[in-house]
Amino acid sequence: MxxxxxxxxxxxxxxxxxxxxxxxxxxxxxxxxxxxxxxxxxxxxxxxxxxxxxxxxxxxxxxxxxxxxxxxxxxxxxxxxxxxxxxxRGRTVEAAARPVPSPAASASQAEAAPATLLPPVATPSLPPLAVMGIGSWPRPRWMIDSMHAYVEGRLDEAAFHETANDAVRLAVAAQDRAGVTVMTDGEQRRDSYASFVATRLDNCQLIPLTDLLPLVDHPEEFERELRALDVPAADVRHPAVFGRIGRSRPLVVHEFDFLRSLTAKPIKVALPGPYLLTRTMWMECLSERAYDTREQLAEDIVAALRAELAALIAAGVTLVQFDEPVLSEVVFSGPKSRPSFMCGALSESRGPEHELGFARDLVNAVTDGMPRERIALHVCRGNWTPDESVALSGSYQPLLATLQAMKVGAYLLEMCTPRAGEMEILRALPADARIGVGVVNQKHAEPEQLDEVAAMIGHAIGLFGAERVLLHPDCGFATFADNPICNASGAEAKLTVIAQALERVR
Structure with missing residues (x-):
């Protein structure tokens, strides 16, 4: 032009x-x-x-x-x-500017949602062989529409949370029907498992992945990756830093507060880990105006997560889970691997030994002095597509020393997929830690057979003892709101299989 x-x-x-x-x-x-x-x-x-x-x-x-x-x-x-x-222009301005209404619950939705709010209870303990989801649950279409409207400024915060409350009620009802022991809110308020923090931290904002094209070293390769997504890249957003970040309001405590009003079961709340956030948020061209180095950024991320962890424990959360999938990218990716921008691989990396040490130190800085039995670490190998062939692959062997040195009380690990290697390797983890074993693969459309899941549960009990074992899928059911791995009925079926298989083992 x-x-x-x-x-x-x-x-x-x-x-x-x-x-x-x-x-x-x-x-x-x-x-x-x-x-x-x-x-x-x-x-x-x-x-x-x-x-x-x-x-x-x-x-x-x-x-x-x-x-x-x-x-x-x-x-x-x-x-x-x-x-x-x-x-x-003119034809849609008025309609687009109107807030997206919170959906009126249909008769079936109203029946699924609990009718009364429960009073606060003391923090429930985490029982042996607890059944739980990893965190995310498929969002209804109206929830996703409201999420986009909120991020784009077309829906106010109160209306957004009213809509999200409806979605959480449905996720809770489905988990109850499946027979879970530990409840999550399905991360219904989050656009993804990690980037949502940009809507809660000071001096952060979410930008579409398409905005990153001029910022990457190889834009042609990145553009090909964007075209390979199952959803438009403009709908997937990435956190960007434009000043010193801070936590002037809770990141997820409000999620717990509402969930506690719906259930008396133990509650798990997932947070993106400090290494994941540092790798995701540190892009030199975006961050250098606020921070000279990514280590400086990491200090503020650690402070924010540490404050959030303390608040969650004080509020009565049974288990706080930190997600660190980028650890897999560090050890399993190579020069010929497909770039995995979904887990922060676009940012600076200085080699496996340095990165693993950096990740260990960041996690320990967040958890130091906190009750280990209330803290878990989740690791997987990528969960943005059901295509197993493009996900990272490799056993936990190169991660063991790093995992052993982290001050956490539980490890919730991908284990059902053959890409994760042999379960026996996990015997090297600290003997006083709980071992969460992925026993169903959320990437597969059909539920696993009861006998298969029961056999895997029995194998885990034989290796670690029933007191240490926790049971869950390999990863979340909808890590990214716009790109869920499965639908809500499929997610419920997967959790149901775990609960029924456990009863068969017992």
Whole structure:
């Protein structure tokens, strides 16, 4: 597109990006301004950076926003961008700007949800052979729509949580029917298991994966990865740091507070681990304005997670689970491996020995002095697609020394898939730790056979003793809200098989 003398229409919103380029903060400013706008509205972006002439049109094409016109007078440029397509202007602005309503529960939903709120109870203990999900549960379509509306500023926080409460009630009812021992809220308020923290931490925001294209070393390869996703990349968001992060409000305590009102069972709450968050959030081109090094970023992440852990334990959470799937990327990926941006592999890595030591120290900094029996670590090999052939593979052997040195009381580990290696290797883990064994594979559409699951449970009991064993799927059922591994009925069937197989063993 060639520059014009002036824009033919006035903008609805305007800002000045100065001399920032797309790889050094301009995209964050664009995202901050365009997300709350309605489709069809116009954003003016003023810039004096020459590279924006080429990068901004490319960004518009990738994100399906329309570049309407641009002007240039000397170094000063002005770009007029329509959110969505210009043909939507007027026709959809009013509808898009209206908040997404919290769905009225249907008769069947109302029957599934508990009718009364339970009073607070003392922290229940974690029993042997406890059956639990890893964390995430498939979200209803209306929950996902509300999530997008909330992130984009079209739905206020109170309405969003009202909608999420309905979704949590359904997830709780399904887990109860399946016979779980330990309850989760299905992570219904989260866009993914990790990136959701950007909506809770200070000086963070979520940006679509498409915004990262100008920031990566090999954009062509990254673009191919985005096209391979089962959902549009614009619907999957990544946390970005634009200042010193802080925890001025809880990250997930509010999730526990509501869940406790629905169940008297022990509750597990999952949090992204400190190494995962550091790897995910440290992108030099985005973070360097706030932090000189990723170690500085890690210090603030540790402080936030440590405060959250203390608050959760004080509130009565039975088990706090830290997710660290990037540990698998460290030891199982290589120069010829497919890039796995879903677990922070886009960011800086200095080799397995350094990274494993860094991860160990970060986890221990969060958990130091906390009651180990209330803390678990979850590790898997990737859970963004049901295609087993593209997930990482390898036994726990290269991770054992790191896992042994972490100050946690339980390890919740992927074990059902052959990609995870032999269960016997886990005997090297600390003898006073609980061993959570994945006994069903959430990537497989059909529930496992009772005899198969019972045999695996029996094998685990033989290796570790019944007092130490915990039972769960290999990973969550919907790690990413827009890209669940299975549907809600399939998730319920998987947990039901675990509970029934355990009864057969008993």
């Amino acid at each position: 060639k520059p014009t003398d002036r824009h033919s229409m006035p903008p609805d919103v305007s800002f000045d990006g100065g001399d920032l380029d797309c790889g050094n903060g301009l995209l964050l400013l664009i995202r901050k301004h365009i997300d709350p706008m309605a489709r069809g509205q116009l954003l003016e972006i003023r810039s004096t950076e020459i590279s924006v002439d080429e990068d901004l049109p490319a960004w518009c094409r990738l994100t399906s926003n329309e570049l309407v016109s641009f002007t240039k007078v000397g170094k000063q440029r002005s770009f007029l961008v329509c959110k969505g397509k210009l043909e939507e």
